[in-house]
Amino acid sequence: MKVLAVDDEQSIRELLAFQLQKHGYEALMAEDGQEALAKAEGMDLILLDLMLPGLDGLEVCRRLKADKRTARIPIIMLTAKAEEIDKVLGLELGADDYVVKPFSVRELMARVKAVLRRSSQEGPQEETLQIDCLRLDFSSYQAWLAGEELVLTPKEFELLKLLVTSPGRAFSRDELLERIWGYEYYGDTRTVDVHIRHLRAKLGERPGLSERIETVRGVGYRFARC
Numbered sequence: 001m002k003v004l005a006v007d008d009e010q011s012i013r014e015l016l017a018f019q020l021q022k023h024g025y026e027a028l029m030a031e032d033g034q035e036a037l038a039k040a041e042g043m044d045l046i047l048l049d050l051m052l053p054g055l056d057g058l059e060v061c062r063r064l065k066a067d068k069r070t071a072r073i074p075i076i077m078l079t080a081k082a083e084e085i086d087k088v089l090g091l092e093l094g095a096d097d098y099v100v101k102p103f104s105v106r107e108l109m110a111r112v113k114a115v116l117r118r119s120s121q122e123g124p125q126e127e128t129l130q131i132d133c134l135r136l137d138f139s140s141y142q143a144w145l146a147g148e149e150l151v152l153t154p155k156e157f158e159l160l161k162l163l164v165t166s167p168g169r170a171f172s173r174d175e176l177l178e179r180i181w182g183y184e185y186y187g188d189t190r191t192v193d194v195h196i197r198h199l200r201a202k203l204g205e206r207p208g209l210s211e212r213i214e215t216v217r218g219v220g221y222r223f224a225r226c
Helices: 010-022 033-039 057-066 084-092 105-122 154-164 173-181 190-202
Strands: 002-006 026-030 045-049 075-079 097-100 128-131 134-137 142-145 148-150 213-216 220-223
Touching (some): 002 010, 002 033, 010 026, 010 105, 033 057, 045 105, 057 084, 134 154, 154 173, 154 220, 173 190, 190 220
Parallel strands (some): 002 026
Antiparallel strands (some): 134 142, 213 220
């Protein structure tokens, strides 16, 4: 598997390259945002530093997730910043995990394996899904409602995708946090409730569709079968 490590510090790039190769991965390096964007296509995972010269990691993440060619590549953010707002911004833009420097190499490699395992378990799937007047394009992270583009954040899209591809299944809030935000997301279950409320509001012009996102009392949410 190919892993792209993006960091402006040479010593960290060398450390990451050594550890990745030691664990059997093909390691590629980039020292700034522009080089990261140029090398990203075809990667299985990207380790992305937040504090980069020029384009910072958040902007690189945003561009990668907005590009059909790279939108599905998992990203682990690396940063010396520990503020909650930076973590939330990275996750909301579509990052899969977040590691604060200085990090334990053992912990980082465990997270690399976990993210790659989660990604590989998704397996092949149809590129698009049509439900009533809703159409989802999984590769481009685009959605349309009655022919009009539906503007969703990456996490809103992933949450809707998970629900509609498992109709009738009830997901707990904790499970949704783990599946959508990642197992190390330090939020609370209100995060899920807020995103569900946003989804229902955006689907609101089609009540029959928005009402299919049901609250399962004492559990979480499900997308009702027809």
